[in-house]
Amino acid sequence: MAKHNIILTKPGKMANGTVQLTGSKSECNRALVIEALSGGKVKVENISDAADTVTLAGILRTEVREQELEMSSQGNSLISDLQSPISEINIGPAGTAMRFLTAYYAIGDQEVILTGSERMKQRPIGILVDALRSLGAHISYEENEGYPPIKLKGNFEQQTRKISIKGDISSQYITALLLIAARLPLGLELHIEGDLTSRPYVEMTLAMLKQAGIQHSWQDNIITIEKQDFAETSLWVEPDWSAASYWYSIAALSDEAEIFLPGLTSYSLQGDSVITELMANFGITSQFKNGGVYLTKEPKPIFRKIFDLKECPDLAQTVIVVCAALGHEASFTGLETLKIKETDRILALQTELAKMGVKLIEKGQVYKLDCSEKQIPQRMFVNTYDDHRMAMAFAPLAILIPELEIEDADVVEKSYPAFWTDLMKVGFSIA
Numbered sequence: 001m002a003k004h005n006i007i008l009t010k011p012g013k014m015a016n017g018t019v020q021l022t023g024s025k026s027e028c029n030r031a032l033v034i035e036a037l038s039g040g041k042v043k044v045e046n047i048s049d050a051a052d053t054v055t056l057a058g059i060l061r062t063e064v065r066e067q068e069l070e071m072s073s074q075g076n077s078l079i080s081d082l083q084s085p086i087s088e089i090n091i092g093p094a095g096t097a098m099r100f101l102t103a104y105y106a107i108g109d110q111e112v113i114l115t116g117s118e119r120m121k122q123r124p125i126g127i128l129v130d131a132l133r134s135l136g137a138h139i140s141y142e143e144n145e146g147y148p149p150i151k152l153k154g155n156f157e158q159q160t161r162k163i164s165i166k167g168d169i170s171s172q173y174i175t176a177l178l179l180i181a182a183r184l185p186l187g188l189e190l191h192i193e194g195d196l197t198s199r200p201y202v203e204m205t206l207a208m209l210k211q212a213g214i215q216h217s218w219q220d221n222i223i224t225i226e227k228q229d230f231a232e233t234s235l236w237v238e239p240d241w242s243a244a245s246y247w248y249s250i251a252a253l254s255d256e257a258e259i260f261l262p263g264l265t266s267y268s269l270q271g272d273s274v275i276t277e278l279m280a281n282f283g284i285t286s287q288f289k290n291g292g293v294y295l296t297k298e299p300k301p302i303f304r305k306i307f308d309l310k311e312c313p314d315l316a317q318t319v320i321v322v323c324a325a326l327g328h329e330a331s332f333t334g335l336e337t338l339k340i341k342e343t344d345r346i347l348a349l350q351t352e353l354a355k356m357g358v359k360l361i362e363k364g365q366v367y368k369l370d371c372s373e374k375q376i377p378q379r380m381f382v383n384t385y386d387d388h389r390m391a392m393a394f395a396p397l398a399i400l401i402p403e404l405e406i407e408d409a410d411v412v413e414k415s416y417p418a419f420w421t422d423l424m425k426v427g428f429s430i431a
């Protein structure tokens, strides 16, 4: 598909409006896997429009339909004895889908090749594959050791219930294992080695499993899930707090703002709801009422100098771009996982912020903004590196930069397809 750029302008420094956000990509991707593993006993409500979710739903809901067809044709040897050809599944740029499906197919009977975009072939999966192999899965690499595409060969027979996994590379490996745990004949005792990154995502997984009837215990670094049945229930997907973060940026860069985001509540399974606290530093008040959250802006001096983003890596671009735009020389920790996401997000941030004279300097585990040569240009071209969050985190700069050109506008579809039309609701123009 040809990439198209847009030019974004925002007259005035006021942002008022109501924006209905789509469902959380993270919650929805978990819910879809749970739905499929439960054989349809668990249903998903308020499914997200995120392209990653639409892709995953397409794959898994076909699976559920086939399982139902197979059940209704039991005894019909013609259908049940047919050997299905090995299928190749391409999940494009969807990291969670890649990791969750790896675990899902690892314990199945079919042979499947799982592949994705060129970037997906550079995003590591070896830690998860090793864990699944020690459980008893047969998995091989089609191209490079440790990276997709992979072949899952079926014939799963569980060898052990006790496995270890490194916690500091991606929590998605841990979630993938927890999602399948209740279906393992021997259950799962998962030992997390070292630090756990993106912890709220693991908590979200366990909370959603619990809603679906699956109990667990988590003591120190060991999570245990016994073999058990899913309950007949439905899972409601909340609006996406990572998507909400861009509305917080818009409010932070405006002189005046009143934005209503319906459906968001003060209690959320999503760790990215911490954006309410992070953005309080920039004078944004979050008021939960009328079934949603109202953001209002009040100018105030910014005090916070260190932001630890280990538990909310998807907010890193949002917060760093806002600090850079406001000339706030903060430091950031917990950014280690950003290099293996949709792009190397550290390099992408450094390159794009340099266009407004801001440096993001690495000092060991800490990244520091240097705004001493910051200048707001009249015009800026933002490269987006196939990363939805580069486009969405930089878009609010149109409030300050008279003409902001964004490369490959469709990249936002991965998590927030309505982003550009929503921007127009609060007075942005797009050409």
Ligand SMILES: O=C(O)C1=C[C@@H](OP(=O)(O)O)[C@@H](O)[C@H](O)C1
Binding pocket: 025, 026, 027, 096, 169, 170, 171, 172, 175, 197, 198, 201, 313, 314, 337
């Ligand atoms: O489990 C999830 O839904 C996610 C976990 C996080 O990844 P890591 O655990 O790799 O940091 C996050 O960045 C990603 O967008 C979604």
Ligand SMILES: C=C(OP(=O)(O)O)C(=O)O
Binding pocket: 093, 094, 095, 096, 097, 314, 341, 342, 389, 415
């Ligand atoms: C990292 C992200 O997604 P994923 O890992 O699922 O591709 C993201 O949405 O920022």
